[in-house]
Amino acid sequence: MDSGSERAADFEVQWDGDDDKRNPQNWAAWYKGMTFGTMSFAMLVVILNSTSYPNSLPSIMAEFKGETQTRANLGVMTYFLGFAVGPLVLAPLSEIYGRRPIYAIFMLLFAVTVIPSALAHSLNDIIGVRFLSGLVGSVMLSCAPGTIVDVASEKYRALAFSIFCIAPAEAPTIGAVMGGFSSEYLGWRWTNGIVCMLAGVAWVVMSLIPETYAPVLLRRMAAQKRKETGDDRYWTRFEHNRTSLPDLLKTNLSRPFVLSVTEPILIFWNLYIGAIYAIFYLVFVAYPIVFKQIRGWNSGIGSLSFAGIGIGAMCTICSEPLLRKMVEAHKHDPKTGRPSPEAGISIICLAACLAPIGQLWFSWTCEPASIHWAIPIAAGIPFGCGTTMVLIYGSSYISGTYGLFAASAMVGNNLMKNVLGGFLPLAGPAMFGRLGPRWAGTVLGLLEVVLIPIPFVFYFKGAAIRNRSPVVAKLKELQLPAKPDVSAEEPIVSEITKPVPDVDVTAAGKEDSEK
Template identity: 55%
Template sequence: MRESYAPIILQRKAAKIRKETGDPRWWCRYDQKQSLFEVMKLNLSRPFVMAVTEPICIFWNVYIGIVYGILYLCFVAYPIVFRDIRGWSLGVSGLAFCGIGTGSLITVACEPLIRRMIDRHKPDPETGKPPPESMVSFVCISAILIPAGELWFAWTCAPASIPWIAPILAGACFGAGNTGVFIYANNYITYSYGMYAASALAGNSVIRSILGGVMPIVGTYLYAGIGPNWAGTLLGLLEVAIIPIPFVFYKYGYKIRQKSTLIVRMQEDKKKLEGKRERVSQLMAANGGGLNRKEEV
């Protein structure tokens, strides 16, 4: 597999030129030597710093965390609904999750159509590609599918006289929305932060994993206390309350990205690098394709 991480590529390029020319003055910005402790400190702290200082990370961590936590609540809700209320056996009740799985597969199968929708957006003048906000366009659709499926499930899961297919079909709607959020919200974060995407996603993983672990514990008492109908309704209304988050980022995402210290710094570094490359190209042209002085790679 080819290396795609920009700092490593630059380091290897600088090392190759040093070896070919025998001149140690060739270097790149990532060649600065740091102790293992400093490297570990920087890389382990950055996800948490970004999680509390970056507007994009703050809101998307909350949004994805809630969606993820409620998804994990299904492992509490489904046994209560299909085993305790409807009397299904342990093995058969597990098949109820086929609804969520089918919804997820539908979203994956629709990827070519979703990609067309994303590619229809006006290209970013700097990259020539659709802007990161184009990814949020499908998240907006998914943000509606999730509470729709949750509320549908809430009022068809009980009593047992309601046909069993109704709550399972609700799971398909719910699963399709969840898959859309996880894929395209993460894509938005990745495209927004570039080389810092791994740190942004790491912080997001920590937050959503915490909520994914806590929510099922709370859910047991929630479903036992107010019943599956009202418990599902409460969760559905919570998902309705966070619907504005993707819509706000879809409309104002560019302005929000410009408020990010890391993203602005990344853009400035990119412009500096492009300027240096242009100067090197001009210098090579002036010297007939050769260099008589060294530049940073």
């Protein structure tokens, strides 16, 4: 094709005005709502396969005698490793082929890979196949945020993300309850069977959603126009800079690692968010010990102890309008008309205090059994609320800071989060067995206390740290500012699938170190 400079503007294929129905942002409100609900449901199913597993372990170990708790927990680790690796490949694939085929293929594969878990003849079978399930199930982590951005207009995007986050935020609690009751009354194989059936439903409804990724839609429109008219002059700007799959994979695989080890902002925030995420999943080890072993509850009733965490997560989601007002109350950047990325850290500062309060509260009221059960369960409310805030607004801060490099920054963050979330819980049984729930929980609570200064430092000094970042400086030199629709007021706008310009961030870091 001709170069972009030789192309006539009259032949550029674009949306036909602001009300073009082919643009997903102009879909009817009910259809958008159905899309958000479908995405939320599919994300729920993928996370259920993660959080239902720990509560099924007693049944699994009873069938496969001789297996240790640590080996059984490897199923958690391998699933998270799949979550960590999958987005590195699935995100660039959706850039080239669009969202819909990626959803259709990989959600079907997800449903299929759950079947061997239900029919497994050994623990090794379960551990191995759960990695594959996490790998293909990570399609929701890779593409769902981008789909929400595709469909929701800027005015209603924060609301759309809040609606979308309801199911994922509640999935850990729902998964624990489902795993507890199903393994207690139906057996652990049926826990996987239920997930498989839900995954099948998710695959069907996800396949019904049309393509939403604007560059793919416009490329198709341009190709159709050339075919109908026989005139090759019709073009779209998204064809001019298309990158080959090998080059795109190379860029997406290398840039997250380069940013993660050279950018101080990402070094601290990846470790902070990863630690909070790992502690959250370590709690899933503590609750069964406290409510099943110490208090004698069965698996089904014991799983209801996670209700406090679920209520806390829902409180965060329902408070989104109030939290957004807190962010908007900060000084606006005259260039963008929006608060700085650090404005959202004010929410994380609050969350950084709530999470350890809940953790320490639980630790010192979980035993002896004479303490009423409602008291430690209620401790899950501030813990769940704080943890959810950190995960949501931490992602928002990274996106707002790195703008066009947000995709790479978020992939690196996702990798760190899922690696820590997968490996650290392996030490949970030994830790809680040796120290006991009270002191093991206290150690985790104090670790969260030690981490409190991180968001406060970035709240007050984040702008100065950003200005010293070689990557941010490189973006300014190349006139590549952060996208206007990635801001602190829009939680989880981690546009995983958005293309980024081909800029050598390694060189940027090298130049800075030589100065």
